[in-house]
Amino acid sequence: MISRRMGAEGPEVSAIGLGCMGMSFAYGAADDVESTRTLHRALDLGVNHLDTADMYGFGRNEQLLGPVVRERRDEVFLATKFGNRSTGDSFGGTGTPGAYVDSSAAWTREACDASLSRLGIDTIDLYYLHRRSPDTPIEETVGAMAELVTAGKVRLIGLSEVSPATLRAAHSVHPVAAVQMEYSLFSRDVEAEMLATCRELGVALVAYSPVGRGLLTGAITSRDQLAADDWRATVPRFAEGNFDVNLRLVEEVRAVAPRSAAPRPRPRSPGCSPRARTCCRFPAPSGSGGSRRTSPQSTCGSRRSSRPG
């Protein structure tokens, strides 16, 4: 398994991670038995980076992962997130009725204890601020996260969906190991500034939704395939009118994918199939011998690395 370092000081973890959100949340019906088998299979294959969040299924995703993580604790690099809250039984995502963001120091501490309890573990390997509230200075949130590190409840801290300026401010308070951002052929915003900032600071970039929430795989060819409770139906990418245009783009990807996915002559570089990519980490600092390429395809599966690059 290709590995990457999680930030400048973090451990080596599998370059391909397993995002667990869809096992409890957002993408229609899920089957806990199958999900548990999937978690074990991923670990068996050397995928040791598991990604969850307290908001995924209102805690149910962390509860699902708990037994597997406890059983195989030494094999797992466990990342979870906080900051999205809900007043009731609503989605909990930004912009949804009842949902709000709370990155206060008090909630940082409370949310961490709740996640540890649901997971049934003593320490979270990587704890992300999922979304930041504009009302709370990032220094306050990161200060509270740093206290969690000192207390031994968290090993590394991360941020999700922040600007390069926020990353810099946070990093000046406590080293940030990773930033999690959407990155795929559909969402390339990080290429403007964030990737360069991560390289400069030695922060890993964890790409979420790397196959465009399933659309880039070519498996979804009609909006009717999305179940009534599949949140993707509300995402502009899947909206009526946009969807057909995006499908044509996917066709272009399908045309070149077989060439890109063809087995490489080098046996130690197995490549990164679209199916397998759920969270890929990207090279961080320049000057570390790492690749400077920025496309998901070229960076997540092209080389075995003992450094962030």
Ligand SMILES: NC(=O)c1ccc[n+]([C@@H]2O[C@H](COP(=O)([O-])OP(=O)(O)OC[C@H]3O[C@@H](n4cnc5c(N)ncnc54)[C@H](OP(=O)(O)O)[C@@H]3O)[C@@H](O)[C@H]2O)c1
């Ligand atoms: N930080 C954030 O704000 C944020 C936001 C979104 C997601 N995330 C994290 O990132 C993870 C990955 O995001 P994502 O789940 O949206 O990623 P994604 O990999 O882009 O999409 C996953 C979806 O694609 C489907 N899929 C993948 N390969 C397929 C194939 N070859 N054929 C058919 N279907 C395929 C999966 O189906 P199967 O499940 O059947 O394989 C699943 O429904 C999440 O699980 C979560 O941990 C973070």
